[in-house]
Structures are given as C-alpha cells and as structure tokens.
Amino acid sequence: MSKNILIIEDEKDIIEMLRFNLSKEGFTVSSALSGEEGLRLARSNPPNLILLDLMLPGINGLDICKLLKSDDKTGHIPIVMLTAKDEDIDIVTGLEVGADDYITKPFSPKILIARLRAVLRRHQLKGEEKEPSIKIGSLLIDPGKYTVTLENKNLQLTATEFQLVYTLAKRPGWVFSRTQLVDKIRGEDHIISDRAVDVQIANLRKKLGKFGDYIETVRGAGYKFKEFS
Ligand code: CA
Numbered sequence: 001m002s003k004n005i006l007i008i009e010d011e012k013d014i015i016e017m018l019r020f021n022l023s024k025e026g027f028t029v030s031s032a033l034s035g036e037e038g039l040r041l042a043r044s045n046p047p048n049l050i051l052l053d054l055m056l057p058g059i060n061g062l063d064i065c066k067l068l069k070s071d072d073k074t075g076h077i078p079i080v081m082l083t084a085k086d087e088d089i090d091i092v093t094g095l096e097v098g099a100d101d102y103i104t105k106p107f108s109p110k111i112l113i114a115r116l117r118a119v120l121r122r123h124q125l126k127g128e129e130k131e132p133s134i135k136i137g138s139l140l141i142d143p144g145k146y147t148v149t150l151e152n153k154n155l156q157l158t159a160t161e162f163q164l165v166y167t168l169a170k171r172p173g174w175v176f177s178r179t180q181l182v183d184k185i186r187g188e189d190h191i192i193s194d195r196a197v198d199v200q201i202a203n204l205r206k207k208l209g210k211f212g213d214y215i216e217t218v219r220g221a222g223y224k225f226k227e228f229s
Contacts, residue, residue: 003120006047007031008038008064009082010056014105018051021109027116035064042074049120052099053082054090062093069098070156076146078123080116082107092196096203098158134169136228139211141169150209160185161204164197168215168225177222 005027009015012033019029030047032038035056042050050068054061061081068074081094081102091102101119103112131143138151143166148155157165163185168176176184178194201223205212214226 002026002028003048004028004030005049005051005116006038006041007051008035008056009051009053010034017109021113025113035059035061038064039067042068042077043071046074046077049116050077050079051082052079054087054094055084062090062097065094065099066097069158078119080119095160096158096200098160100159136211136214139208141166150211155207157204157207160200161207164200165204165208168223172225173227175218175221175224181223
C-alpha cells in the first residue's frame with residue numbers, strides 16, 4: 001500500500017519538486033498552499049505523514065502543528081517540519097509541540113526521502129509495540145494510546161513529553177542523563193540542547209500535577225523517576 005504524504009507549503013515550486021520526487025519513490029502526494037487548507041485536508045482524509053512548512057501565510061506552521069497534534073483525528077499523524085536555516089527557535093518550539101522531525105531548506109530530495117522513511121518506520125514500530133501501561137495511583141501512562149491520564153482526565157502532553165515520561169517511568173529509580181533522554185526522544189542523531197530537555201521536564205512536571213515530583217532531578221547527572229510500588 002502506498003503511503004500518502006500531505007505537503008503544506010505555500011511555494012508552488014517546492015510542492016512540484018517534492019511531488020515529483022515522492023511520486024517517483026512510490027508515495028502518493030496531496031498538497032495544500034495554506035495551513036487552513038492543509039488542516040481541512042488532514043481532517044477529511046488523514047495522510048500517513050505531513051510535511052509542514054513553518055513559514056506560511058495566514059496561520060503559521062507552528063500553530064498548524066499544534067492544531068494537528070491536539071486534534072483526535074490528526075494527532076497520531078507524524079509531522080516533518082520544513083524550515084529555513086535560521087529558524088532554530090522555531091525548530092525547538094515545533095518539536096515541543098509534537099513535530100516528529102525537521103529538515104532545513106535547501107535540502108536534497110534524497111535526504112528528505114530517507115528522513116521521511118525513517119519517521120514512518122519509527123511511527124509504525126511505535127504502533128506495533130504493545131508495551132504495558134504504567135499505573136501509579138490515579139496516574140495512568142498508556143503507550144498503546146499514547147496518552148497519560150490523571151484521575152481519568154487526559155493530560156494534553158506533546159509527543160516528546162510523552163516519550164520523556166514513559167522512558168523515565170518505565171525504569172523507576174534509574175538515572176537518565178540528558179543526552180540519553182535526547183536520544184530516546186529523537187531516536188536519531190539530531191542535536192537538541194540539554195536546556196531543551198530541562199524545559200520539557202519543567203512543562204511535564206506542571207502537567208503531571210501532584211505526580212510532578214515523581215520526576216526527580218539528580219544533580220550533575222540527569223533525571224530519574226521516583227520508585228513506586
Ligand atoms: Ca513558506
């Protein structure tokens with residue numbers, strides 16, 4: 001079955017270049033010239049992956065990413081951001097709001113396709129692994145559904161926050177360095193700063209409410225999840 005890629009990008013030349021190269025590799029391609037149109041397409045006919053330009057007229061790419069990731073119909077779709085070289089802050093923000101990867105313009109079609117395949121593969125593995133849920137009192141971490149609930153209320157975690165809490169809680173008492181956590185959440189060799197990990201952990205603690213202090217800082221080493229029974 002061929003995978004469908006939705007391209008949200010306002011530059012027609014880039015869409016055509018992508019369409020040409022992706023079709024050649026056996027993907028089917030749909031495209032939208034604005035974020036609004038992209039949202040509509042993603043909801044009506046969910047693709048296997050979305051290539052999302054960050055600089056869009058109207059609603060910008062980061063907001064589109066947030067909307068897609070928080071929507072039940074589209075939240076599971078992997079998103080690869082297309083960014084300019086000088087958009088580092090946007091890349092970090094994009095990853096924080098749940099984007100799965102990014103590629104900077106200008107890019108080689110070959111590298112882009114390799115990245116897309118890697119994201120799709122990772123995503124498929126995620127779906128296939130039937131990992132057990134973790135329950136601590138009223139907190140439930142469910143890797144099958146990719147959700148964390150507290151007193152039966154769904155906490156709105158980003159994909160990265162979910163990966164972090166699941167990684168830590170799976171091995172209570174085990175100390176993870178920031179570098180190890182970056183590896184876990186990215187699965188590849190991209191560079192995310194330690195500082196970005198700290199920011200994510202801080203957000204996560206807030207969202208976990210009374211369970212926030214289960215994530216402990218180990219001075220000079222990293223983070224661990226408090227042991228529970
Ligand atoms: Ca653009």
